Amino acid sequence: MKLELKLSSDPLEMNLAHLFVTSPECGANVIFDGVVRNSKKGVQVTHLDFEAYEPMALAELEKIAHEIADQWPIQAVFVHHRTGIVYPGQSAVIAAVSSPHRKDAFEACAFLLDRLKQTVPIWKKEYTADGAEWVTPTP
């Protein structure tokens, strides 16, 4: 399995995900692009500020990639996650997987995001017209 995991304060590039996971052995690439929304419960969001425990975040992402490879025939996993300030409409995370068949690729990419949100030590503080607060996971 090929792995490309990165945290970055620079804007994310979709094409890197596409180029990394594409191979002529894999008929299906599924790419998730997580975009910062401009509102939450009707309140306008001005920006998010992401903080990460970088070495542990990369280690947890690698664990997730291995969990995926145990369950689906995935040949490449790509995750780039932003740190620092990210504005509405910008990508906070781009995750991609490739697999010979599409059902596996969809399931694996959805699982990757579920797990990322459960275990990877990254935090976001949300800045709105009402103030700022650390986002807590919704069950």
Place this chain on the structure above:
Amino acid sequence: MKLELKLSSDPLEMNLAHLFVTSPECGANVIFDGVVRNSKKGVQVTHLDFEAYEPMALAELEKIAHEIADQWPIQAVFVHHRTGIVYPGQSAVIAAVSSPHRKDAFEACAFLLDRLKQTVPIWKKEYTADGAEWVTPTP
């Protein structure tokens, strides 16, 4: 719902999907990239040749987009599909949807591909070392 549907004999561009579906109202873009594989059942594939009944293919894709919008809160649907000769490693189809939340986006994009393969009048002929034949759907 925004719609962008196209059949094209030119190489597909991932960034167009990304740009089209991204909006600050939607936290989740899911993009499927269907790549031509270099082998089938151990036999080397040299290329595929796609043929489409273009006006009906676009009409069927539009029906699928409306089926999706009836089931999930999807704000944009993008499908670009190749026609003509496509080589292993190249994209035959790029499909993308955007939704406020990721579960909806994953489900809608997977459904889109399932339906595309059932109803949209596009055909591929597969050229291998053993000869050429029209691909028939696998149940």
Place this chain on the structure above:
Amino acid sequence: MENLNQITVLCFGKAREITQTKSFSLAIPVECTVGELRLMLCELYPALNNDLAYAIALNQQYAQNETMIAANAEVAIIPPVSGG
């Protein structure tokens, strides 16, 4: 003498190879269903029915066997699709 409608039949994929043409004209009875058209196509191109479970589209929509074919309809022979 029976009234006839002139229709155009489009052929795609394997159907195009069986008929060896992308489209042909066909005179059909004024009252003719898709099912009756299938019988005519079967006589013209026996290989169509032997080799292929195809659908018929009328004016770019999938049609049922019971549907009546309108004058000037665009008819298409739709082999099993394999896009994506």
Place this chain on the structure above:
Amino acid sequence: MENLNQITVLCFGKAREITQTKSFSLAIPVECTVGELRLMLCELYPALNNDLAYAIALNQQYAQNETMIAANAEVAIIPPVSGG
């Protein structure tokens, strides 16, 4: 006199704001579990326990309360994560 280990505690997100530092040094008993460290942190920063259900990582791995903290361990306070 009891033997002590010096550890570094990293603070992230809301924990960083509560402790008002990205990291601090702490002397803990040579035999000290994660659960015992939590009690010490609670005394140092009562708001940690009142406001936050946090995890503890040892050397960049999630740790259980029973786990013994090794000398020179990198300890981190991990508030509920919210990446993605």
